[in-house]
Each structure stands twice: as C-alpha cells, then as structure tokens.
Amino acid sequence: MLSRSAERLYWLARYLERTENIARLVSVHMNLLMDLPKGVEMGWRQMILINASEKEFYEKNNVANERNITRFLLADDSYPGSLFSSLSAARENIRTSRELLPDEAWEQVNEMFLFAKSNLETVANRRHRVIFLNEILKGCQRFTGLLSGYMSHNHPYRFILLGRNIERADMTSRILDLASLLLSESRSDELRQYETILWMNILKSLNALLMYRQQMRSRVKGDDVLNFLLLDTNLPRSVGCCIAEISNSISKLPNNDDLTLKLIELQTFVQSIDTRQTTQKQLRTILDGLQNKLGELHGQIADNWFLRTAVE
Amino acid sequence: MKSIWKNYKTDIAYDELMYSEFQSRSVSHSLCQYLNSLKKEDIDKRKIAAELAIMEMGISFTVYSDEGNIDRAWPFDIIPRIIDAREWRIIEKGLKQRLTALNCFISDVYSEQAFIKEGKMPGEIINSSKNFRKECIGMKPSYNVWANICGTDLVRDKDGMMYVLEDNLRVPSGVSYMMENRVITKRVFPELLQDIDILPIDDYPTHLHDMLSSIAPHQNGQVICVVLTPGIYNSAYFEHAYLAQQIGAQLVEGKDLVVNEDDCVYMRTIEGLEKIDVIYRRIDDDFLDPEVFRKDSTLGVRGLMRAWKAGNVALANAPGAGVADDKVVYAYVPEMIRYYLHEEPILPNVPTYLCSNKDDLDYVMEHLAELVVKPANESGGYGMLVGPHATAKEVENFRLIIQKDPRNYIAQPTLAISTAPTLCKGKLEPRHIDLRPFILQGENTFVTAGGLTRVALRKGSLVVNSSQGGGSKDTWIINMEGS
Numbered sequence: 001m002l003s004r005s006a007e008r009l010y011w012l013a014r015y016l017e018r019t020e021n022i023a024r025l026v027s028v029h030m031n032l033l034m035d036l037p038k039g040v041e042m043g044w045r046q047m048i049l050i051n052a053s054e055k056e057f058y059e060k061n062n063v064a065n066e067r068n069i070t071r072f073l074l075a076d077d078s079y080p081g082s083l084f085s086s087l088s089a090a091r092e093n094i095r096t097s098r099e100l101l102p103d104e105a106w107e108q109v110n111e112m113f114l115f116a117k118s119n120l121e122t123v124a125n126r127r128h129r130v131i132f133l134n135e136i137l138k139g140c141q142r143f144t145g146l147l148s149g150y151m152s153h154n155h156p157y158r159f160i161l162l163g164r165n166i167e168r169a170d171m172t173s174r175i176l177d178l179a180s181l182l183l184s185e186s187r188s189d190e191l192r193q194y195e196t197i198l199w200m201n202i203l204k205s206l207n208a209l210l211m212y213r214q215q216m217r218s219r220v221k222g223d224d225v226l227n228f229l230l231l232d233t234n235l236p237r238s239v240g241c242c243i244a245e246i247s248n249s250i251s252k253l254p255n256n257d258d259l260t261l262k263l264i265e266l267q268t269f270v271q272s273i274d275t276r277q278t279t280q281k282q283l284r285t286i287l288d289g290l291q292n293k294l295g296e297l298h299g300q301i302a303d304n305w306f307l308r309t310a311v312e
Numbered sequence: 313m314k315s316i317w318k319n320y321k322t323d324i325a326y327d328e329l330m331y332s333e334f335q336s337r338s339v340s341h342s343l344c345q346y347l348n349s350l351k352k353e354d355i356d357k358r359k360i361a362a363e364l365a366i367m368e369m370g371i372s373f374t375v376y377s378d379e380g381n382i383d384r385a386w387p388f389d390i391i392p393r394i395i396d397a398r399e400w401r402i403i404e405k406g407l408k409q410r411l412t413a414l415n416c417f418i419s420d421v422y423s424e425q426a427f428i429k430e431g432k433m434p435g436e437i438i439n440s441s442k443n444f445r446k447e448c449i450g451m452k453p454s455y456n457v458w459a460n461i462c463g464t465d466l467v468r469d470k471d472g473m474m475y476v477l478e479d480n481l482r483v484p485s486g487v488s489y490m491m492e493n494r495v496i497t498k499r500v501f502p503e504l505l506q507d508i509d510i511l512p513i514d515d516y517p518t519h520l521h522d523m524l525s526s527i528a529p530h531q532n533g534q535v536i537c538v539v540l541t542p543g544i545y546n547s548a549y550f551e552h553a554y555l556a557q558q559i560g561a562q563l564v565e566g567k568d569l570v571v572n573e574d575d576c577v578y579m580r581t582i583e584g585l586e587k588i589d590v591i592y593r594r595i596d597d598d599f600l601d602p603e604v605f606r607k608d609s610t611l612g613v614r615g616l617m618r619a620w621k622a623g624n625v626a627l628a629n630a631p632g633a634g635v636a637d638d639k640v641v642y643a644y645v646p647e648m649i650r651y652y653l654h655e656e657p658i659l660p661n662v663p664t665y666l667c668s669n670k671d672d673l674d675y676v677m678e679h680l681a682e683l684v685v686k687p688a689n690e691s692g693g694y695g696m697l698v699g700p701h702a703t704a705k706e707v708e709n710f711r712l713i714i715q716k717d718p719r720n721y722i723a724q725p726t727l728a729i730s731t732a733p734t735l736c737k738g739k740l741e742p743r744h745i746d747l748r749p750f751i752l753q754g755e756n757t758f759v760t761a762g763g764l765t766r767v768a769l770r771k772g773s774l775v776v777n778s779s780q781g782g783g784s785k786d787t788w789i790i791n792m793e794g795s
Contacts, residue, residue, distance in 0.1 A: 254582060
C-alpha cells in the first residue's frame, strides 16, 4: 500500500468522523436548549469553546447567537473546522484514493457532499437544520456500514479505522471537557437542577444513553457518565474503546515497533483516571493531557507510515 | 399521435439513425420506435435521471480555465448511437491492421529506418518531429509494440464511408467515459437493453490488465503494475483513478516513485520500497523524467528512462511512440500498411495536404476557406481552423501562421461528418458526431466493441472535443442476425 494512499485514507476517515461529530453535537445541543428553561447561562457560545474556535468566530461575527454559530459551525467554508469544510476535505481525500475503496464509498461521500452543498442556506432555519443534520448523520453511517460490509479488512481499512478512532477519541474528550467546564465552580444552583438533563445529553451526543443504562443500571450521574465514557472498552465512542481499536489496527500494520510502547503508555494513562477522586479542575487538566497524547500519537503515525516527500 | 421525429432533418449529412423524418435505419428501428412510444415528459425524466446519476457517480472532467471549479460534470446525451455489428467487424479488422502497421513503423523509426531509406517518406519529417525521441533509438519493447494503447478517431462522411481522422498514440483518453456511458444507459433505459442484442463493453479493464501484464520485463510470479497520473489537476484525473480501480492497480504520482542505483523503479509504501514492473503512464513524454526530458518537470520520476532502457520496467505507451501521432506522419499510414504488412488498407484516411509540400501548400493557400487546417502535434481540438466556419479575418490570420511554419500544419477537406439525433432542449435534433474506439496491443490485439461517441452539442459545430463544448453518447454495436 502506498504511503500517500495510507495518509489520504487516514484523513478521509478523520474528516468524515469530524463531520459526523459536528452534526451530532449541534443536533444534541439544540435538543438540550429546548429542555432547559430560558435564562440559564447555557447557550450557543459553548459550542465554539469546545473546539477552541472563539477567536475565529468573533473575527467574522459580532453576536454569538444560534443563527451565527450554527452557520459558522455547519456552513462556513472559510472556517476549516466547519462541517462543510470537513466534508469537502473528506471528499477531496476520497476522490484521490478511489481506487482502494468500493465504488459505493465514493458515491456515498460525493452524494452527501452534493446534498450539503445545495442545502447550506437552509441550516439557518431550525426545522430545516434538523433535516439537514439527520441526512448527514445517516450518510456517515451508511459510509461506515458499507465499508464494513463491502471492503476487505486489509491495510487500507486499518488506516481508516486509525483515523476514525483518533478523531473519535479526541472528540469524546472534548465533549467531556465541555461538560466539566459547564459544571465547574461557576455553576449556579439553577443549572445544578438540570445537571441530569445535561449528562443525559452528553450521553446522547455520543449515542451512548441506552448503552449506559444497560451497563450501569443506575440513574444518570456525572461521575458514572465520565467513567463510562472514558474507560469502558465496549462502547464504540468511549476513549478506552477507541484506544483499544487503534491498538488493534496498529498491531496488524507493518513496521509498528515504535508505536507499541506509545500505545501501552496511553492505555495506562487512560485506565488510571479515577473520576471519583478528581476535582473538576483536575479533570480538565487530565483531559488536556489526553488530547495532547492523542496529538503525539498522530505525529508518530505520520512519521512512521506517511509520505515524507522531503526524505529521499 | 404526433411523431417525435417530425421535422427531423436528415439532409445536413449522413444521419446514423434516420433515413428521413419518416423512416429509421433498420439498425435503429427498435430504438426509434421505442422513443416514439414515450411521452415528451418521459424523455425529459430520463434525461434528468441521467444527469443525476452523473453527478452522484462523480463522472467529471476538468477544465483548466474554470477558476475555482476544477470538476465539471460529464455532458452526456441519452440517445445512443448505433452501428451494425456486420459493419463493425470490418472496422475492427481495419483498426487492428492500422495499429499493427503503426507499431512496425515506430520500431523501424527507432532502428533501421528502412521506410525512409527506401524513399517511402522524407527523413526530414522524422527529424523535425517534436515527438521523435532520439533517446529511444535502439530500444526493443516487448513484442516490438510501442503504442500499446491507441485511440483512433473515426468519422463518417456523407458517402456513408468511415474514415480515420487521427491516431492518438500518446496518452489517449476517454475509455472510462465510454464505460460509464453504458452504466448510465443501463440505468436510464433498462427495458431497451433487455430486448436489443448489444455487444457488451465491460471487458475492457480485463484486456487492459492482461495487456499490461503481458509486457512486464519478467513473467515469473506476480506482476506489479501501476497507473502513473500527473495528479488531481489533470483533466483526465477521473479516468486515471477509474482505470486504476478497475484493473486493481495502484494509482501513483511521480512523488510516490523512486529509481534506485540498481536502475529499478520502486514505490514508497507503508512497508518500505516495493519494486514495480509495469507503468501505465498517463504523463506526456516531456514530463516523464527530468533527467532526460524537461528539467523543470515535477510530475515525473528522475531516472525513469534509465530504468526503462535497462529493461527493468515496462512503460505503456513506450516513450517516443508519439512520433507516429504526428498529423504529417498520419498521411503516410496507408503506405505503411502496404509496406510492412503487404496488405491494402481496410480503413481509408481523409485526404490530407501537407503544407511542407510545395504543391500541397499552394493548393491549401488557394482553398483555405474551404479546408480544415490542423497543427501537426496538438490534441484536444486546439489551434485549428475550420475554413467554412471562420471569418475572413480568421482565415487571413491563419494564412500567416501556416506560412511561418508549414511543417507543422496539414489541411483536409471539410467533411460533412455524420449526425445522430441528440436531445436539445427537449427536442431531437441532428448533431455531428465522431467515434473513438480504443485498441490494445501487447501479446494480443484487442478492440473495444464500439468506443466513445463524441457529439458537438452546439448546432452546426463540427468540434466534438469535451474541452470545446462537446458531449458524448453511448455507442451500441447491434447484432442484427436472427432478428
């Protein structure tokens, strides 16, 4: 397998995962705001805190309202972190690696891109936005499904898994980061009343509410949710499970010696987190550390397998 | 019921499907009847369905001048073009004959040059050809085949005869569109394809794969074959990716490849360097190897020519094959067939005036406004003059251009190239078409069943190139025996 192809498939998967995550996040946030009473200090601004894009947002917008923020996150093609930018980047990557994937994979991504492109304007309207986001979520799921059903689980497939799971782990950690930010010192009594609703929405944003209930057999509690989303090794979107998937893919790829150690280190780091013993502030530091470690892992994957044209 | 063929004009040129507005040709009878049975809205619906399929399948080509929009949807006309299998078998034989002679000629040019020594062609033509590569002298590619993949353009004149317009021996494109056109037609007219006996075309990738494997430098074990593309900004990128996928080859760019001290070509993979046996290159000679050709090329691979000459890698088409792609050389193909094969040409050439010939030049200058003038080494329909469609000023400008560089221009009579019914704003109108079959030559020779029919969508236009407002049609070779 070409190094360049490995790199493109890896990024294809990252961008598609990002597309799906943004769609899920915005969709869950809309639901959450509908549940919360008017006047709680919870609003759309948190959506741009989560991926550190506040500065970029205010360069283009004055007010952090629903209309501006959803347009920024979903439709702004000049903001590289937007849903549309991610989807466009995914399409560009698959367009240049079509020969490795089933025909339907390209058609699926292309179709989704064409749909998004011709419906960008509709996201300003709440009802249309719901339809838009549902279409995107379905499209991403279809892509994942058809690869899993049609594609050999070979090296190209492993690079897709790698990209997907690194992006996923990163996003889960950011969502938890957001939750702990919301619940840290400044929270008011009013918001505290709605804590359960907040945690339920966090679970929903990772499609994990049902699985949480089956696994924990208890009411939704902050500590348990955090534990579940960080450490569970069966839930696809928990950090622990993503790292297990990454580790599994890497073990089947050639020339993986240098990465094995790094992964053990990362797994130990995650499994040693005990959310019952940590304050919100400590937790944020831990999550920051986790994100940095994922970044380092990405760097090592790139060094190890991707095309370094500078090196002859 | 009113016929959709009412007022359809068949007096412009030979029409491929219709004798007159009242009568279809026997080969197109079923299709024409079927179309007539559809309501106008039905036909429009099929057209929309086809456009949607093209968008979703992402069938595109690239236009350089379209800033910011590098991808353009492939313009496709849903009404197929039809040829009788009995006629096709003759054309197929003619194409095999022609490519065989062309390959004999290229081999000869890079070895003894007997054709020239025996006075069949002035040596000056080769020496002044910009596609003659002296670096290739003495090379012996497998089976002595230099042009492994050829796209030959055919047109039908008003006399109903098929003529060869040109041979594309460098990096001919269009075969993926030929295949995708059939896929779309199957979606749009499933009921028709069931009832009519149309020769299948989807075996092309298998033959391409076999041909490429047959020219590998070794025949022990698995042959590693790649498609070399100039990259995403090339107008035929879609096709490169499509073909690589269809034949199960890696699609590589120059930067993925490296030639080591052992003069072998390797690709950079996740497992380290992997040796390559065959390169189906879609890059022009000029950009292939900065060590030998253009120094500023970033698309090619340094040392590739070294590896090829050492016999460690096969290139399809072989470097230098373009020498026979020259429109001046074209004029000598009938003579090549007689000389190398001792046969009479099955497919005729269009009469051609060589501006390098004093007598021919005089004739061209006198009749410029009636002729089509083409540069000898351009493709894509660029830089040509269609006399009868040009203004007096354009004709005069061209006169100066030819006088400056007569070697590089040829002229041909303006043919009344055939038409076929084409859906234009919901109505069937005749539009001019040509046909590009693809021929593969390695150990064996193979011709596609039909080819890519290109159509000049603008009324009256004779230029079918996709970069110049042309579209395409599905091409049906129909077996009439037994029906």
